[in-house]
Amino acid sequence: MAKLPANILQGARNLLENCAGMRKGQTLLILHEGPDAGIYDGTLAGAIAKAAETAGIRAELEEVPFAPQAADPSPALARRMAAADRTLFLARLGDQIRFRPSMGPINPVVSYALDAEMLGSGFGQAHFGGLLEIKALVNSALATAGRVRVTCPLGTDFSGPGVRFPAAGGDCTITRFPMSVFTPAPASGFAGRVAQAGFLVGTGSHYYEPYAVALEDVLLVEFDGTRIVRFEGSRRDAQTARRHYETVGARFGIDPWFVHSWHAGIHPGCAYRKAAAENVERWETGAFGNPRILHLHTCGDYPPGEISLNVIDPTVEIDGIRLWDQGRLCPERIPGGQRILDRYPCLARIFADPETEVGLGPDGRLTLLRDDQSAR
Numbered sequence: 001m002a003k004l005p006a007n008i009l010q011g012a013r014n015l016l017e018n019c020a021g022m023r024k025g026q027t028l029l030i031l032h033e034g035p036d037a038g039i040y041d042g043t044l045a046g047a048i049a050k051a052a053e054t055a056g057i058r059a060e061l062e063e064v065p066f067a068p069q070a071a072d073p074s075p076a077l078a079r080r081m082a083a084a085d086r087t088l089f090l091a092r093l094g095d096q097i098r099f100r101p102s103m104g105p106i107n108p109v110v111s112y113a114l115d116a117e118m119l120g121s122g123f124g125q126a127h128f129g130g131l132l133e134i135k136a137l138v139n140s141a142l143a144t145a146g147r148v149r150v151t152c153p154l155g156t157d158f159s160g161p162g163v164r165f166p167a168a169g170g171d172c173t174i175t176r177f178p179m180s181v182f183t184p185a186p187a188s189g190f191a192g193r194v195a196q197a198g199f200l201v202g203t204g205s206h207y208y209e210p211y212a213v214a215l216e217d218v219l220l221v222e223f224d225g226t227r228i229v230r231f232e233g234s235r236r237d238a239q240t241a242r243r244h245y246e247t248v249g250a251r252f253g254i255d256p257w258f259v260h261s262w263h264a265g266i267h268p269g270c271a272y273r274k275a276a277a278e279n280v281e282r283w284e285t286g287a288f289g290n291p292r293i294l295h296l297h298t299c300g301d302y303p304p305g306e307i308s309l310n311v312i313d314p315t316v317e318i319d320g321i322r323l324w325d326q327g328r329l330c331p332e333r334i335p336g337g338q339r340i341l342d343r344y345p346c347l348a349r350i351f352a353d354p355e356t357e358v359g360l361g362p363d364g365r366l367t368l369l370r371d372d373q374s375a376r
Contacts, residue, residue, distance in 0.1 A: 158192025
């Protein structure tokens with residue numbers, strides 16, 4: 001393989017060293033999907049293996065098949081993962097099992113940098129440890145708040161008291177790279193409405209047909225604590241949503257009306273430059289880390305549920321302070337935020353000039369219509 005470009009090498013070293021904590025002489029097991037799966041670029045695994053080699057880390061590559069209904073890795077694969085110093089998923093399997101308790105002792109890494117461009121951009125290069133500090137800062141601000149309110153330009157408006165994060169079991173048992181979201185905030189205590197445009201889509205937990213259903217206009221999803229209580233919007237959209245929730249709930253034998261939690265992107269270097277409609281499964285894997293997207297885990301009393309509600313350009317007010325301001329995360333507005341940015345100039349740069357492309361359609365909203373369909 002030819003010498004890696006400097007930006008890709010830097011992103012890979014951020015993954016290997018700052019995130020995975022690897023050092024010379026160790027073994028990395030890279031589990032990747034086949035090149036035709038359509039989610040991860042086929043050259044990414046080789047590029048990361050090459051970067052590992054330059055750091056004296058031995059990389060082993062193994063293709064893992066995609067299964068819509070993912071289970072824990074087979075005993076043989078689990079043994080291989082346990083034998084390696086660290087395992088890296090370049091495969092949806094890593095995302096599907098990100099909340100499985102069985103992964104805790106192994107603690108693999110799943111990459112949401114889906115191709116070399118993402119890995120070599122500010123998304124992949126921004127210091128992993130700095131983003132962990134941003135995540136901890138946001139978690140602390142939410143947990144100590146008296147009041148939290150979430151709004152958006154389309155009509156989202158829900159609020160509640162300080163977030164009651166669980167003492168254990170509330171976050172992934174797999175390490176995310178890059179660190180892109182804060183810990184899921186339990187829905188208990190929150191109430192209001194979520195404005196949903198474009199579509200309802202799965203969460204990356206299980207894959208089913210249809211994985212996404214189109215909405216013709218803005219659908220308001222009203223919830224009270226952990227319960228969806230009604231849909232408001234066009235009659236057609238309300239029927240579509242009700243039917244979809246009931247179908248997915250029946251398929252998996254789960255409570256369709258359960259609202260588990262919500263969280264937003266914290267990584268302003270995350271960019272998704274294609275329309276979501278071109279590949280909605282890839283979009284929901286790669287775009288969610290941008291602060292312009294906040295999503296709720298619904299349909300099932302477990303994280304991440306089976307249906308995701310996606311809010312574009314959220315404003316998140318914590319005791320009246322706009323920590324998210326119409327899709328822009330402003331950590332400098334709360335105590336400790338500016339100090340983090342001062343310690344990590346790479347973070348300061350991307351927070352000062354955030355990426356804004358998150359896969360929206362030509363009208364500036366999420367849609368299941370491709371550009372070539374919108375004029376029909």
